Amino acid sequence: MREKVVVGMSGGVDSSVAAMLLKEKGYEVIGITMQIWQEEPVCKIEENGGCCGLSAVEDARKVAEYLGIPHYVLNFKEVFKRCVIDNFTEEYLHGRTPNPCIRCNRYVKWEALLDRARQLGADYLATGHYARVERLPNGRYAIRNSVTAKKDQTYALYQLTQQQLKHTLMPVGEYRKEEIRELAEKAGLPVAKKPDSQDICFVPDGDYAAFLEKEVKDKVPGPGAYITKDGHVLGTHKGITHYTIGQRRGLELAMGERVFVTDIRPNTNEVVIGSNEELFTNRVVCEEPNFMGIEALTEPLEVLAKIRYNHAGEKGIIRPLDKNRVECIFEKPVRAATPGQAMVFYDGEYVLGGGTIV
Amino acid sequence: MIYLDNGATTKPYPEVIEQMLPFLQQSFGNASSSYGLGMQAKKALNASKRKIAGLLGASMQEIIITSGGTEADNLACYGIARAYCHKGRHIITSKIEHKAILRACEVLEKEGFEITYLPVNEKGVVSIQDIEQEIRRDTIFISVQTVNNEIGSIQPIQEIGRLAKKKGIVFHTDAVAGFGKLPLDVSKLGVDLLSASSHKFHGPKGIGFLYVREGIQLHPMIVGGNQEGGYRAGTENIPAVVGMAKAAELTVERLQENQIKLSWLKEYFGRRLKAKIPGCVFLHPVESCVPGTLSVAFPGTEAETLLIQLDLKGICASGGSACTTGDRKPSHVLTAIGARPEEIKGALRFTLSEENTEEELEQVVQVLAESVSTLKMKE
Known part of the structure; x- marks a missing residue:
């Protein structure tokens, strides 16, 4: 019997080509588009009993029809709200800067969707991520860099568990972005020319402060004091949710020199201002680590560590502080390590693991 | 394919399609035109309405053609509420109505009407005692479906009809899930209005009707030309009307x-x-x-x-x-x-x-x- 795979189809080029490649390889492919978050007016229309009018769904449907594979739209709004949005708002309210894609991957795509796929009798869940899943000589599964380092999407996947990886296919990771577009065009896929999506899906305009204002209005802290690290008050800020570590723009402070946010103190509602130099550190600690290539970190290891999505990575040595925390000492200081973001460790091309920066 | 979703829609009977075809081809006239081609259409329209009316024990003038069940339900709610609002602003309906009724009631609530939503028992049936208790001096309208579209429960329409008549309240039943499944005679049931949708009984989609008893006031929802006695403007969809009438006839016959x-x-x-x-x-x-x-x-x-x-x-x-x-x-x-x-x-x-x-x-x-x-x- 042919192996069955569920492809998470967003309506974009990458997941469309993923579905196509798997079909060509002989898998029995089922396309599923997740409904996770919509703009208000669309939700209103849906409540009236209609179907989702988002072009994402329509595009995915068109591609599935073109490929001749069954396609379904499944609703994951409840789990997305519970596992991603609620955490996102909570983190901001505590002065941290979360990465919701990591949680979405871990809890929504590779838990709720994978569960559904398994219920439908599928052996695998596939996505259009630029990454590869490989089994290491030690028997464990790990995510490997895509062949396009430029379009690498491994950072947001570090939390995947061994069980999840075992049932994962990422066919797009074998290609470069240009090759994927070329394949799409050659095959005549209806979405071949569709632009890539940017930003966080549920905050399409990138205005996180406004999103929080709308989601959790009563909880958003009001204006507070800008201070120096020694406690001198410099002025008034708009509320801690408007800031992230390393931010320079939009501070509205006339200091005569370039100043940056160096710390956020949620308990006192203070934003600490300092120089660029103060943003550099050679020690970063993360918590709740997940490891791929090794079961657990027992001794110091030399790795390449990334402290944010678009960070090139810096050489460092990691070691366990306790069961729940890992420390990384960098060879050269890194700039603006931000609580809430992930620190992801690489062993060559492979994701070794990672954790949330504290 | 195994089709077990006839509550969503049904396959049109071949006889229905056959009857519709001439009106999509040579007999394409507008029923409001005075020349022969138009008269053909008008004749087919009236014959269809007469046929439908006959199946319900009604007369032709009491049938208003609509675009389907939703429009018929909306028209009943808005049309009665607006025509009788001088008498009162209280409406009674049930919690298990179709959204076409429930949403219309929500709109009426915003316009100042008061709506009572009747509960149902575990069998999905409203109680006549509940209705009796909820009736007030300013109750103008009761709307209870004939058959529930999700679980198939049949409501005591005849009893409600009797009660409504005694109290002088206009009574509508949404029979979209009931037409063709139960014998429906508007006089026996004592209903003043009844909605139905063609594609639920093997007719074409996009067409339905609202029965309105003679003497009942109704405000139109769609205005324009003088079609349907002024109760529903818009050029009649003759092929669909003809198809609906044939489907209704066959369904009731069978x-x-x-x-x-x-x-x-x-x-x-x-x-x-x-x-x-x-x-x-x-x-x-x-x-x-x-x-x-x-x-x-x-x-x-x-x-x-x-x-x-x-x-x-x-x-x-x-x-x-x-x-x-x-x-x-x-x-x-x-x-x-x-x-x-x-x-x-x-x-x-x-x-x-x-x-x-x-x-x-x-x-x-x-x-x-x-x-x-x-x-x-x-x-």
């Missing part, structure tokens, strides 16, 4: 025979489901339910997943009645009859037609049994 067949199929399907899938729960009422409708819960499963598994095997059914790609809010009907959340989550609706066979149903039972057991295993 009603008794079909009901016997459907009762047997439902009995068979129910028995086989119980035998092969221990733990499945029937949410449709045993009595006072139209044959052909089964609402079956498979606790421990999710309807969305079951529907995909059925679809992959070419079987069409639905979860509750809502669009499965829409918001998965728990069904308001299943909630109202007190079904447990676990049951609502895994509830499927099967609506049979006389064209289904025992072999088909057996196949569906096999697929379901397999799916349910693997879903429960994976838990």
